[in-house]
Amino acid sequence: MYDPEKYAAVADNFVYVHRALRRDLARIIEGGRELFESDFPRFARILAKHTELEEVLFFPALEERAPGSTQMTTDPHQEIEALVDSLFADSSGEGLEERLRALQELLLAHLAEEEELVMPAMMEHFEAAEIWALDGQIMEHCAPEFMQEMLPWWFRHIDAADRVAVGQNMAVGVPPEVLPMLAQLISAGLDEAEWSELVNHVPALAAGRS
Ligand SMILES: [Fe+2]
Ligand SMILES: [Fe+2]
Structure with missing residues (x-):
């Protein structure tokens, strides 16, 4: 069982933002090209900022205490970013849905890995107050x-x-x-x-x- 105080401190970034990302991408895929054009740019901006916050704020702090514990996120972050970039570069023609589904598959696996491996490591290696202090720095990056x-x-x-x-x-x-x-x-x-x-x-x- 997780310490509820620590869980509350990590959950915004590792549970609730992830849920919104999953739901929004599924909605965009269902909505076809029209929704892709209107709403995918926002999804991509929010996903990119989420990844940036992990890479500049949360993961370096965790790596200091538990070296290697965020290593498995490096490749997925790059692959996801490359897929998003390729969708912006050229989304014309057939195959948009398949490409979005490929992105979805990568993203779902990545989010699950963070929830199963990185989030518990955050709770293991930090006190709740320390995680809140990291959360407190989010606004400085936004x-x-x-x-x-x-x-x-x-x-x-x-x-x-x-x-x-x-x-x-x-x-x-x-x-x-x-x-x-x-x-x-x-x-x-x-x-x-x-x-x-x-x-x-x-x-x-x-x-x-x-
Ligand atoms: Fe994440
Ligand atoms: Fe991530």
């Missing part, structure tokens, strides 16, 4: 425009229970002066009913929509 795109997207593409879990983590982990801004961005991704349900469970977010 432009405001990225947060504006990412937060509504994130909450749009996870289910109600996951929204509550992430919202509670934010209410605890984010400085109180930043929370209303985040709550506002989250609310932009949700309809009235979804937003009220979330705020019922996480009243600290209520400042996000008047």
Whole structure:
């Protein structure tokens, strides 16, 4: 059993962002070329930032304490990036769906590997407070425009229970002066009913929509 405090500290990045990435890519594949053209660029930007945060923030910290523990992510990160680039370079013609499914297959295997191997290593080698401190550095790596795109997207593409879990983590982990801004961005991704349900469970977010 995981220490619940440590689990809460790693789950946003290793569980809940992964879920949104899986769901959004599946949706884009189902939606065909039209949805690919409108929504794949955003998916790709968010995936690239997620990978960057792992490579510059989380994995170097873990490698210092447990050398080699993130090695298995290097090749998939490169392969996934190359596939995404090739889709941007040329997505015309037949075969778009197969190429997206190839990306999906690589991505699902990679996310599962991080969840099964890297996430437990984070919990083994760090105290909860240390993981929260790493989480606290995420915003330094993200432009405001990225947060504006990412937060509504994130909450749009996870289910109600996951929204509550992430919202509670934010209410605890984010400085109180930043929370209303985040709550506002989250609310932009949700309809009235979804937003009220979330705020019922996480009243600290209520400042996000008047
Ligand atoms: Fe990841
Ligand atoms: Fe990754």
